[in-house]
Amino acid sequence: xxxxxGASSGAAGSAVSPAAASSSASATAxxxxxxxxxxxxxxxAASSSAxxxxxxASSGAAxxxxxxxTMSSAxxxGAPVHVRLYQSDGRTYxxxxxxxxxxxxxxxxxxxxxxxxxxxxxxxxxxGAWFFxxxxxxxxxxxxxxxxxxxxxxxxxxxxxxxxxxxxxxxxGLVFNDSLTLKMNTGAKNITTVDGATERLTLTTDGxxxxxxxxxxxxAATPTFxxxxxxxxxxKVKRMVGTTPGDLYDLQVPWSVRLTNSxxxxxxxxxxxxxxxxxxxxxxxxxxxVDAAQQYFNFAKIGDVxxxxxxxxxPMPVWDGYGDWNLPWTxxxxxxxxxxx
Numbered sequence: 001x002x003x004x005x006g007a008s009s010g011a012a013g014s015a016v017s018p019a020a021a022s023s024s025a026s027a028t029a030x031x032x033x034x035x036x037x038x039x040x041x042x043x044x045a046a047s048s049s050a051x052x053x054x055x056x057a058s059s060g061a062a063x064x065x066x067x068x069x070t071m072s073s074a075x076x077x078g079a080p081v082h083v084r085l086y087q088s089d090g091r092t093y094x095x096x097x098x099x100x101x102x103x104x105x106x107x108x109x110x111x112x113x114x115x116x117x118x119x120x121x122x123x124x125x126x127x128g129a130w131f132f133x134x135x136x137x138x139x140x141x142x143x144x145x146x147x148x149x150x151x152x153x154x155x156x157x158x159x160x161x162x163x164x165x166x167x168x169x170x171x172x173g174l175v176f177n178d179s180l181t182l183k184m185n186t187g188a189k190n191i192t193t194v195d196g197a198t199e200r201l202t203l204t205t206d207g208x209x210x211x212x213x214x215x216x217x218x219x220a221a222t223p224t225f226x227x228x229x230x231x232x233x234x235x236k237v238k239r240m241v242g243t244t245p246g247d248l249y250d251l252q253v254p255w256s257v258r259l260t261n262s263x264x265x266x267x268x269x270x271x272x273x274x275x276x277x278x279x280x281x282x283x284x285x286x287x288x289x290v291d292a293a294q295q296y297f298n299f300a301k302i303g304d305v306x307x308x309x310x311x312x313x314x315p316m317p318v319w320d321g322y323g324d325w326n327l328p329w330t331x332x333x334x335x336x337x338x339x340x341x
Contacts, residue, residue: 076169080177081105083165084141092185095152096230097303098324099161099182102141107132108171110145110338118162119147121154131327132338133319137261143337146322150329152305155189155206190304192266194286196224197310199277201266201286203296210299213292214277216269218284223313224264225284230322231304233258234297238265242283255293257300259286260321266306268293280311 086100087093099119107113110132119126128149135144153159160183165176188205195202196217203211218224238256242249256267269276269287276287288296305325308316316323324332335341 075167076175078169078173078175079105081107081170081174082177083163083180085161085180085182087182087184089183090185092187092301094231094301094303094305095155095186095189096228096305096322096325097153097186098146098148098230098322099159099184101130101145101147101163101180102135102138103143103145103170104141105170105174106143107174107338109169110335110340112168112170113145113165113176114335114340116164116168117147120160121157123158126159129333129335130340131318131324131332131336132340133336145336145338146324148324148332152189153186155186157186159184159186186303187301190299190301192300192304192306194224194306194308195310196280196308196312199280201288201296203299205299211292211296213288213296216272216275216277216282216287217280217311218313219281220312222282222284224280224282224286224308224311225260225313225316225320226308226311227316227323228325229259229264229306229308229316230324231257231259231300231302231306232261232321234300234302236297238267240265247283254290255288255297257297258321259306260316260323262320266293266296284313 082104084102086102087097110130114130117130119128126149128147130145130147132143132145135141137144147161161181163180163182166179168176170176189207190203190205190210192201192203194200194215194217199215199217201211201213201215202209235256235258236254238253240249240251240253240256253265254268256265258265264284264286266286266288268290269282269285270290272281272287273289275281276289281287316326318324318327333340
């Protein structure tokens, strides 16, 4: 489906970027990125934002005319870079939700950012990584960084972020001008699996099956992306506009849950009832019968995981929403568009 005003330039089925939220990956202890070791994170006092050293020389050096003066280390200076978060304190998200930071300028050095980061899960230090990429969802913030563990967040957990960035270098001629903290929670481990071979959606919550619904996915000309997606936005009614010649429409679509910036949703499709559960005929969205769509909408949380298989489509791009889980961990830890090590 395509949303009307402000729609992004994705493939057929594009939609506007999700409305910005106020300033916001499941595994067992082994392999989740959680560690009981003491934090190895530089504090703000030890960072380059500390006051310059005095440069005082020893008495022997001071009495010798030939002694070279001790150089002071200057704090970094440059154009300010402001950082804001997608998540809000006290909110609960699904286990696939990355921590998302938006940056007011494109930084060129992510190492100070990554080194300053401290994340704990239920009070235990977590070992995760930031991935930087271009952003187009918030005016004035051309870059974003996503933080996740190697696996999903544990369910029913408390996650705390300390990000003491103020005064740290963001690259040549750039310096961060704020520090941030966050305390959020995860809910149940809700995993949706959608199989194009059977035209069926199955949702499990903490391992138990909650829903099984028939679906209709994208037709051959507009196939649904494969891969792991994260629920981004929930709308009781979403206007969707199609502008492709021969496929024009302007619909108010109920019970819509966004999966990609380019316009994939799980939504009610009363007009497509004869195909739901039988064949894929949509413009890329996941069509449900109205009652099923309402049940799914009411249960789903932002950050829940949706895994798509056998759709005939390409893998979801990492930048098209929260496609973070489609990158292998070794690639994720490289930092993306900005080096972090």
